Each structure stands twice: as structure tokens, then as C-alpha cells.
Amino acid sequence: MERPRPILRPEGPIVVETVGLNVHYGSFHALREVSAAFAANHITALIGPSGCGKSTYLRCFNRMNDLIEGARVSGQVLLEGEDVNTPETDVVELRRRVGMVFQAPNPFPMSIFDNIAYGPRLQGVREHSRLEEIVERSLRAAALWDEVKDKLRQTAIALSGGQQQRMCIARALAVEPEILLMDEPCSALDPTATFHIEELMLELKQRYTIIIVTHNMYQASRVSDYTGFFLLGELIEYDRTEKIFEGPADPRTDDYIRGRFG
Amino acid sequence: MLRTRRAFDEELAELKQELLRMGAFVESMLDRAVCALAQHDVNLAKQVVRDDDTADDMDLDIEQHCMRLLALQQPMSRDLRTIGTVMKVIADVERVGDYSVDIARTALALADRPYFKELVDLPRMAAAVGDMHRLALQALVHEDLDLVDQVAAKDDEVDRMWGGLLQELIEIMEQRPEVVRQAVHLLLAARYLERIADHAVNIAERVAYMVTGEFAQLTERHKATIIE
Numbered sequence: 001m002e003r004p005r006p007i008l009r010p011e012g013p014i015v016v017e018t019v020g021l022n023v024h025y026g027s028f029h030a031l032r033e034v035s036a037a038f039a040a041n042h043i044t045a046l047i048g049p050s051g052c053g054k055s056t057y058l059r060c061f062n063r064m065n066d067l068i069e070g071a072r073v074s075g076q077v078l079l080e081g082e083d084v085n086t087p088e089t090d091v092v093e094l095r096r097r098v099g100m101v102f103q104a105p106n107p108f109p110m111s112i113f114d115n116i117a118y119g120p121r122l123q124g125v126r127e128h129s130r131l132e133e134i135v136e137r138s139l140r141a142a143a144l145w146d147e148v149k150d151k152l153r154q155t156a157i158a159l160s161g162g163q164q165q166r167m168c169i170a171r172a173l174a175v176e177p178e179i180l181l182m183d184e185p186c187s188a189l190d191p192t193a194t195f196h197i198e199e200l201m202l203e204l205k206q207r208y209t210i211i212i213v214t215h216n217m218y219q220a221s222r223v224s225d226y227t228g229f230f231l232l233g234e235l236i237e238y239d240r241t242e243k244i245f246e247g248p249a250d251p252r253t254d255d256y257i258r259g260r261f262g
Numbered sequence: 263m264l265r266t267r268r269a270f271d272e273e274l275a276e277l278k279q280e281l282l283r284m285g286a287f288v289e290s291m292l293d294r295a296v297c298a299l300a301q302h303d304v305n306l307a308k309q310v311v312r313d314d315d316t317a318d319d320m321d322l323d324i325e326q327h328c329m330r331l332l333a334l335q336q337p338m339s340r341d342l343r344t345i346g347t348v349m350k351v352i353a354d355v356e357r358v359g360d361y362s363v364d365i366a367r368t369a370l371a372l373a374d375r376p377y378f379k380e381l382v383d384l385p386r387m388a389a390a391v392g393d394m395h396r397l398a399l400q401a402l403v404h405e406d407l408d409l410v411d412q413v414a415a416k417d418d419e420v421d422r423m424w425g426g427l428l429q430e431l432i433e434i435m436e437q438r439p440e441v442v443r444q445a446v447h448l449l450l451a452a453r454y455l456e457r458i459a460d461h462a463v464n465i466a467e468r469v470a471y472m473v474t475g476e477f478a479q480l481t482e483r484h485k486a487t488i489i490e
Contacts, residue, residue, distance in 0.1 A: 218336060245338050247475020257338040259267050 006249035008239045010039035010226055015209045016061060016098075016179060021075035023056050023065060030056045032233040033075070038179075038226075043201055043210040045220035045241065048230035049261060054213045057230065058181050061211065062098035063091055079179075096123070099172035103184040105164035107156035112139075112148050115156045115167060119175040134174050141207075142170035143200050162193025166200065173204075180204065182212040186219060198223045217257055221245045229253045270335050274344055277327055278403045281348055281355070284320040285399040288359040289392055291317065292458065295365040296388040299451060300381045304373045310366035317359035324352050340472075347472040351402065354461040354468075358395060361454040361461075368451045377448075378434070378441040384452060387423040390416055391455045394462035401469045410473075413466035420459040427452045 017037035023030045031053045038044050046054040056065065063084060065071040077084045084094055096119070108115050116135040117125075125131055135152065139145040144166040148159070156167055165185060172180060182201075186194040201210055201223050214220050220227055221241060228238040229248070237244065237253045248254050255261055291310050298307035328349045331337065337345055394416045401409035431449045435442050471477050 217338065221338075246342065248339055254339050258341050259264065259270075259338075 005235070006237045006239060007036060007235065008226070009037050010042065012042075013040040014038060015040045016077065016079045018057075018060065019076040019078065021057070021060060021077065022073070023053070023060065024072040025068065026070040030233050031060070034235045036228060036235055036238050038209060038211060040209050041205055041207070042225040043205050043212060043223055044226040044228065045224035046211065046213045046228045046230060047215075047217060047220050047256075048236075049256065050215075052230040053233040054228075054230045055183055056233075057235075058100075058183055058211060058213050061179065061181055062095045062100060063089070064100065066091065096175045097177055098179045098181060099175065099177035100181045100183065101165070101168050101172055101185045104188050105161060105168050107159070107164050107167060109157060110155065111153050112156045112159070112167060113152040116171050116174050119171065123175065138170040138174040139167075141173050141204065142166045143196065143203070144170055160193070162189050162196055165189060165193070165197060169197075169200065169204075173208075177208065179209045179211065182210065184213055184215060187215065194219070217245075229256060231256070270331075270337075270341070273327075273331060273335075274341065277324070277331070277345070277348055280320070280324050280327065281352065282399055282403055284317065284324060284352065285355055285395065287313070287320060288317055288355050288362065289395055291359055291362040292365070292388065292392055292395070295362045295369065296385055298366055299369040299372070300385050302369070302373050302376075304370060307366040307369040307373070311363050311370075314359055314363045317356060321352050321356040325349060340475075343472045343475060347402065347468045350468050351399075351465050354464045355395075355399075357461050358458050361458050364454050365451050368447050368454075372444060372447050375444075378438065378444060381448070383423065383427050383430070384448065384455070387420060387427065387452060387455050390420050390423065391459045391462070394420065394459055395465075398462045398465035398469065401466060402472065405469070405473050407470060407473055410466045410470050413462055417459055417463050420456060424452060424456040 014037040017035075019035050021031060021034045034053075034057060046057065048054050059065045059068075060073060060077050061079075061084075063073075065073055073085060075085075079094070079097065083089075108118060110118075113131075113135055116138050117131045120131060120134050125134070136145060136149075139148060144163060147163060148167075156164065159167060165188075169180075169185075186197050189197065198219065201212070204210060205225075212220075212224065224241045226238065227241045227244040229236045229244065229250075229252075231252055237248055237250045239248070243249075244253065245257060248257065291313050294306050295310045297303065298310065328345050331345055335341070394413050397409050397416070398413045400406065401413065428449065431445045431452075435445045467479065
């Protein structure tokens with residue numbers, strides 16, 4: 001008989017959870033029956049080898065898979081108990097509540113100010129003083145304000161890679177999300193910029209719930225409270241981070257984090 | 263498996279072998295110290311006292327090896343537990359060496375006159391304690407929980423021996439004040455052996471953690487095994 005999966009349900013309030021989630025890309029079964037819950041004001045890291053489904057899973061939380069041709073999602077994603085995979089869901093509002101930061105910083109070709117104000121303007125905020133307020137608050141929250149406050153009208157493209165990524169985080173924060181999804185946010189950054197982002201994540205979890213996909217296990221072990229290990233589209237193990245890195249229950253998790261794969 | 267990981271596995275195996283060599287060296291210190299005590303062998307006792315430096319060097323070498331592996335390999339999970347365990351265990355093994363030196367010094371202090379009675383129980387206790395120490399290190403190298411349980415079982419035996427020796431030596435001291443000096447030294451030697459047994463238990467507890475990933479007092483583990 002197969003043993004039950006070592007999937008922990010975190011204590012405390014749950015912001016979002018998936019129930020029996022499956023994703024197919026055409027005939028390819030990319031995500032298989034994934035059920036997991038995510039604790040409010042905690043950082044959860046998703047790890048696993050390339051192609052294991054962790055980024056696909058991340059994209060389910062704000063229906064980014066809708067944008068991929070041939071993608072088919074079944075099962076539930078419950079945000080505050082409400083299924084987001086229904087036709088009635090306002091996807092724009094969903095993506096406001098569930099923000100995303102990508103692998104490579106993707107500043108829009110406009111000023112720093114306009115980058116941050118982009119989301120709020122889309123939401124209909126017109127008053128300049130209100131926008132100024134949002135831009136400052138978001139840049140401060142992303143620990144970038146002091147570095148850019150005198151050049152808000154300059155193009156965001158001129159910022160360093162680490163600054164660009166923090167600006168992208170500020171842009172995500174400007175629309176006041178509840179959840180921040182981060183897909184390999186430090187893979188294009190040097191160690192110093194990486195540490196800046198990690199510090200920032202620890203600050204941000206006071207107010208937001210963060211789910212991060214990372215290939216860097218040391219990053220997962222440094223910043224996250226919970227860690228999930230994916231393999232071939234399945235969530236193999238999900239537990240407190242210290243348990244995963246000190247003594248995981250499943251031998252496949254053990255092999256992966258000890259670098260014994262391949 | 264990747265070549266870098268295979269090299270790391272070989273390093274881990276080598277680390278365990280280094281620990282085993284240190285354990286064997288310290289065990290021979292214990293054997294010789296007890297032999298020197300039983301046979302009034304001053305030269306043998308002095309040799310044990312000198313050997314302490316070698317044991318300390320081995321301790322340092324293994325610790326440095328562990329630090330190097332931590333820094334360069336950034337081990338996780340079982341690998342991390344193995345290196346953490348080895349770092350902890352060398353401190354216990356080093357203490358066994360120190361107690362062996364204490365026993366050798368006792369031998370030197372008592373070398374000037376014959377004993378009031380032949381030493382029988384003390385060498386027997388030393389043999390049991392030496393077994394525990396060896397079993398605990400074998401448990402580590404072979405990741406063998408059965409050996410861990412054997413260490414726990416032997417600890418009960420050693421505790422009984424220590425209790426018996428304590429009682430006997432107190433009675434002798436009460437009846438024969440002229441042998442008090444000898445008896446106190448022998449009592450201390452027995453106490454050192456009992457402490458060595460405790461260090462063997464520490465090692466066994468660490469091995470249980472290394473294998474299972476769970477911290478548990480060996481006494482609890484031992485009880486649980488008995489109940490099973």
C-alpha cells in the first residue's frame with residue numbers, strides 16, 4: 001500500500017490553497033493532483049528540478065496559465081475560500097490581489113515613477129498627489145526609495161539589475177496585493193543584489209504572503225518558512241523548511257536536496 | 263551520479279574512517295591505562311599521558327575536515343546531519359581520551375605499593391565501557407540503529423557495575439582506614455569509566471539522530487525498544 005504523502009497543512013490562517021489541481025499543456029500532464037495550503041504572512045518556497053511543474057503551479061494562483069495556448073487547468077485554487085477558476089472570476093482583480101515578480105527584471109520602458117504608477121492608473125487613480133503617495137510608499141516598501149527618490153523621472157532601464165528587480169517588486173506592491181508570487185526573482189542577480197531581495201522578502205512577509213519558486217536551495221533554506229518539493233508534476237513533500245533541509249521524509253526529496261540526482 | 267557528488271560521498275566515507283581511527287586510538291589509550299593501573303606499569307601509564315596530544319591533534323584534524331566540507335559542499339539533509347554528528351562526536355571521543363589519561367595518572371599515583379586486593383571488577387567494567395565506545399562508533403559508521411540499542415543496553419550493565427563497586431569500596435574504607443587513599447583513587451577510576459560510558463551513550467544518541475533525523479534521548483529510545 002502506498003504511504004500517505006508527507007504534505008503538511010500549515011497552522012494559522014490560510015490565504016490560498018489548491019485542491020486536486022491538474023494542468024495539461026495539450027497532451028502533456030504538467031501538474032498532477034496538487035493539494036496544498038499556504039499560510040498568511042509566511043514565505044513558502046517551491047523547489048524541484050527544471051520541468052517539475054513548480055512554475056506552472058505558481059502561475060495557477062493568478063491564472064497566468066490562461067495566457068498559454070493549449071493549457072487546461074482543473075481542480076480548485078481557493079483564494080480566501082473562493083475558487084478563482086470560475087468564469088465569474090474577475091481576472092484583472094485576481095491579478096491585483098495576487099501579484100507576480102518574474103525571473104528577469106522587466107521594467108517598462110518609461111520612468112521609474114510611471115512604472116510604479118502604472119497599476120494604480122489602470123485602476124483609475126488620477127490624482128497626482130495620490131499617485132506620488134503610492135509611488136513613495138511602494139518604493140519604500142521595496143527598500144529602493146533612498147536610492148531613486150531624486151531620479152523618479154529618469155528611465156527605469158538605467159537602474160542596475162538588482163534595483164530593477166526591487167522596482168518590479170515595488171510595482172507589484174503599488175496595487176496592494178495580498179499575495180506576492182516570485183518566479184526565480186534572483187536568478188539574474190549577483191550575490192549582493194540577491195541578499196537585498198532576500199532581506200526585502202523577510203520585511204515584506206510582515207504584510208504579504210509570499211510564494212517563491214527558486215532553483216537556489218540555499219535561498220529557499222535562508223528565507224522560507226515552508227518548502228514544497230515538486231518532481232514530475234507532483235508535489236512530493238511539503239513541510240516546514242527546517243524539516244525539509246534537515247530531515248525530509250521522502251527519499252526523493254533527500255536525493256534532490258543532497259544533489260544526488262542525475 | 264554527478265562526479266562532484268561522488269567525490270563528496272568519498273570524502274564523507276573518509277571522514278567516518280578518520281573518526282574510526284581516532285576512536286580506535288582512544289580505545290587503545292583506555293585499554294593501556296586500565297592495564298597500567300591493574301599491573302602497576304609506570305611506563306605504560308606515561309605513554310598514555312603522552313598520547314593525549316595525538317588524540318587532540320586527531321580531534322582538530324577531523325573538526326577542520328568537517329568545517330571544510332561545510333564551507334565547500336554546503337551539505338543538506340542526511341549529509342548535513344552526518345557532518346554535524348561527526349563534529350559533535352569527536353568532542354565525546356576526545357573526552358574519552360582525557361578520562362583515559364586521568365586513569366593513567368591514577369595508575370602513576372598508585373604505582374608505589376601493591377593493592378589491598380586484586381583488581382577484578384574495575385578491568386571488567388573497563389572492558390564493558392570499551393565495548394560501548396566501540397559499538398557506538400561502529401553504529402555511526404554503519405548507520406546501524408541495532409548497535410545504538412546495544413549501547414543503551416550495555417549502559418545499564420555498566421551502571422550496575424558502578425553501583426556495586428561504589429558500595430564495595432565504601433564498605434572497605436569503613437573497615438580498613440589504612441587503604442582509604444588507594445580506595446579513593448580506585449573509586450575515582452571507576453567514576454571515570456562510568457563517565458566514558460555516558461559519552462558512548464551521547465555518541466549513540468547522535469547516531470540515532472543522524473540516521474532518523476529525530477532528536478531523542480537514548481534512554482527514551484531504549485525504553486521504547488523494550489516496550490516493543
